[in-house]
Amino acid sequence: MRKYWLYQLSGWFGYSAAGIFINWMGGGALGPLLVAHAALVSCGIGLTHLLRREIRRRRTPDVPLSRLWPALALASVAISVVLAGLVVGVNRLLGNGAWDLVSVAALWWGMLLAAGVWTILYVRFSEKRGQEVREERLQLALRDAQLHALETQINPHFLFNALNSIRALVEIDPARAQEMLTRLANVLRNSLRRGGEHTVPLESELEAVSDYLALETVRFGDRLNCSVETERNAALCRMPPMLLQTLVENAVKHGVGRASGRADLSIRASVESQLLRIVVENTGNLAEPRGAGVRVGLKNTRDRLALLYGDEACLTLEEANGRVVATVEIPAVEHEHESHTGR
Amino acid sequence: MRAILVDDEPLARFELRRLLRAHPEVEIVAEAGDGEEALRMIAAHRPDVLFLDIQMPGMTGFDLLERIGGEIPDVIFTTAFDRHAVRAFEVNALDYLLKPVAPGRLQAALGRLGARPPAERLSQVFVRDGARCWIVRLSDIFLLESEGNYTRLLFAGERPLIRRSLNALERQLDPRTFFRANRRQIVNLHWIASTSTGADGGLSLQLTGGRTVELSRRRSDELRTRLSL
Numbered sequence: 001m002r003k004y005w006l007y008q009l010s011g012w013f014g015y016s017a018a019g020i021f022i023n024w025m026g027g028g029a030l031g032p033l034l035v036a037h038a039a040l041v042s043c044g045i046g047l048t049h050l051l052r053r054e055i056r057r058r059r060t061p062d063v064p065l066s067r068l069w070p071a072l073a074l075a076s077v078a079i080s081v082v083l084a085g086l087v088v089g090v091n092r093l094l095g096n097g098a099w100d101l102v103s104v105a106a107l108w109w110g111m112l113l114a115a116g117v118w119t120i121l122y123v124r125f126s127e128k129r130g131q132e133v134r135e136e137r138l139q140l141a142l143r144d145a146q147l148h149a150l151e152t153q154i155n156p157h158f159l160f161n162a163l164n165s166i167r168a169l170v171e172i173d174p175a176r177a178q179e180m181l182t183r184l185a186n187v188l189r190n191s192l193r194r195g196g197e198h199t200v201p202l203e204s205e206l207e208a209v210s211d212y213l214a215l216e217t218v219r220f221g222d223r224l225n226c227s228v229e230t231e232r233n234a235a236l237c238r239m240p241p242m243l244l245q246t247l248v249e250n251a252v253k254h255g256v257g258r259a260s261g262r263a264d265l266s267i268r269a270s271v272e273s274q275l276l277r278i279v280v281e282n283t284g285n286l287a288e289p290r291g292a293g294v295r296v297g298l299k300n301t302r303d304r305l306a307l308l309y310g311d312e313a314c315l316t317l318e319e320a321n322g323r324v325v326a327t328v329e330i331p332a333v334e335h336e337h338e339s340h341t342g343r
Numbered sequence: 344m345r346a347i348l349v350d351d352e353p354l355a356r357f358e359l360r361r362l363l364r365a366h367p368e369v370e371i372v373a374e375a376g377d378g379e380e381a382l383r384m385i386a387a388h389r390p391d392v393l394f395l396d397i398q399m400p401g402m403t404g405f406d407l408l409e410r411i412g413g414e415i416p417d418v419i420f421t422t423a424f425d426r427h428a429v430r431a432f433e434v435n436a437l438d439y440l441l442k443p444v445a446p447g448r449l450q451a452a453l454g455r456l457g458a459r460p461p462a463e464r465l466s467q468v469f470v471r472d473g474a475r476c477w478i479v480r481l482s483d484i485f486l487l488e489s490e491g492n493y494t495r496l497l498f499a500g501e502r503p504l505i506r507r508s509l510n511a512l513e514r515q516l517d518p519r520t521f522f523r524a525n526r527r528q529i530v531n532l533h534w535i536a537s538t539s540t541g542a543d544g545g546l547s548l549q550l551t552g553g554r555t556v557e558l559s560r561r562r563s564d565e566l567r568t569r570l571s572l
Contacts, residue, residue: 156423156424157398157423157424158423159423159424160423160424160441160442160443161352161355161423161442163442163443164352164354164355164358164423164442164443164444165352165354165355167358167443168354168355168357168358168361169354171361172354172357218354219352219354219355220351220352221353256400
């Protein structure tokens with residue numbers, strides 16, 4: 001829009017300045033020339049602006065520009081006739097010289113050139129702009145698809161091991177087996193994601209993670225010891241789905257991954273200066289070789305944060321005193337802003 | 344058939360035990376919850392077969408086999424989702440079961456194991472080179488070549504490089520089968536197709552498959568004595 005006016009104004013003023021200069025050098029009186037060109041510029045801008053409105057109105061995605069070319073040519077001719085008439089009229093009114101047919105024709109030819117060039121340039125620029133817009137939409141759609149692909153990943157290793165544990169429980173403790181099946185269903189439902197939301201309340205993520213941790217506790221027995229601390233206002237914040245799950249899966253893998261002994265895992269969430277901070281901490285160290293799966297998981301998580309929040313979010317992973325701490329910070333947006341519950 | 348179950352998850356071991364109840368020919372002599380324990384159990388019980396989980400804390404199933412170092416029992420891998428890891432086996436992959444294990448698959452795996460002649464079950468080693476692994480019978484290895492502190496094994500069109508010196512391997516190999524031909528090579532005597540004597544009196548061995556191994560005179564004399572025994 002701003003670009004249009006820049007080109008529109010500079011084009012017309014440039015054209016007119018050249019005209020004034022040529023006529024003045026040819027011996028024309030400066031005063032009448034300026035008046036005539038002021039009329040020419042304002043009229044030219046007005047008419048071409050009208051033409052632009054008409055083009056924008058008529059051109060739809062299914063009407064190709066080629067169908068508009070005859071009408072555009074006709075409009076250019078009409079504009080040039082009006083403008084030439086205007087210049088001749090103003091000059092006559094100011095008693096500026098006699099106009100023979102040749103000079104009128106030359107003037108009209110100049111005007112036709114101006115209107116024609118204007119139309120061609122306008123169409124070219126707007127086509128290019130249209131292409132850029134389409135490109136942008138395509139990029140957005142692509143991002144959307146990428147996000148979905150990243151969100152719906154569930155760790156197949158976890159899934160099949162959980163199923164295997166449950167099958168064992170059917171004989172040992174049928175009631176527990178039933179409970180674990182329900183929890184597994186919750187985890188799966190959560191990973192299969194509701195309609196296209198890119199963020200969900202932390203609260204619901206915590207529920208899913210607690211189901212997940214219950215299943216892992218069945219698998220690993222008392223080797224896994226979990227705790228969760230969440231501030232109330234943090235629980236209401238929105239965050240990307242499955243992100244917490246990924247971090248907790250990594251923590252379980254590397255916490256319990258220590259050959260012997262118990263592994264602690266703690267999840268903390270708080271809001272500090274407009275940032276939702278989620279910390280997942282586990283016993284272990286970063287020096288242990290991490291499998292390709294973990295790197296992919298972390299990379300995916302970083303990619304998702306970048307797609308959703310740009311530079312405003314970050315994920316760090318560090319080790320201190322035999323514990324590995326994963327910290328995610330994202331802009332705090334409370335759930336209420338987007339829900340129907342109101343205040 | 345004496346078996347050891349190796350899996351870090353107690354419930355997974357329980358499941359396998361339950362499924363093996365239908366196969367009285369399999370006697371479970373021990374169970375292990377991690378790699379270290381498994382190594383001790385294997386040394387103590389010398390089982391015929393290992394049911395081995397691949398993803399375990401501290402030491403994966405592959406690490407475990409590598410740590411055994413020498414000859415290994417038959418292995419049936421159990422895994423939740425590591426078909427790609429099992430695909431690393433290029434040659435002589437024994438078998439693998441996906442958890443939860445289907446009883447029919449278990450039966451088929453045990454059937455294949457039982458059908459192997461006992462001679463084949465002996466003397467197999469685990470070989471890993473980068474992401475690829477092999478369980479290979481020693482009798483299939485026709486040549487071992489030193490490359491610095493590493494050794495290249497040649498068998499069945501494969502030539503993995505393993506992280507052990509030729510000297511260390513020589514101490515483990517059966518001297519009745521494997522002969523130190525020169526500083527760089529150990530040759531499997533069963534793979535010698537023909538021999539010829541060079542101008543300096545040293546032997547030249549042609550192996551089945553086309554490789555030629557040159558011996559010094561001293562080593563040639565030793566081999567002649569050995570072969571004439």
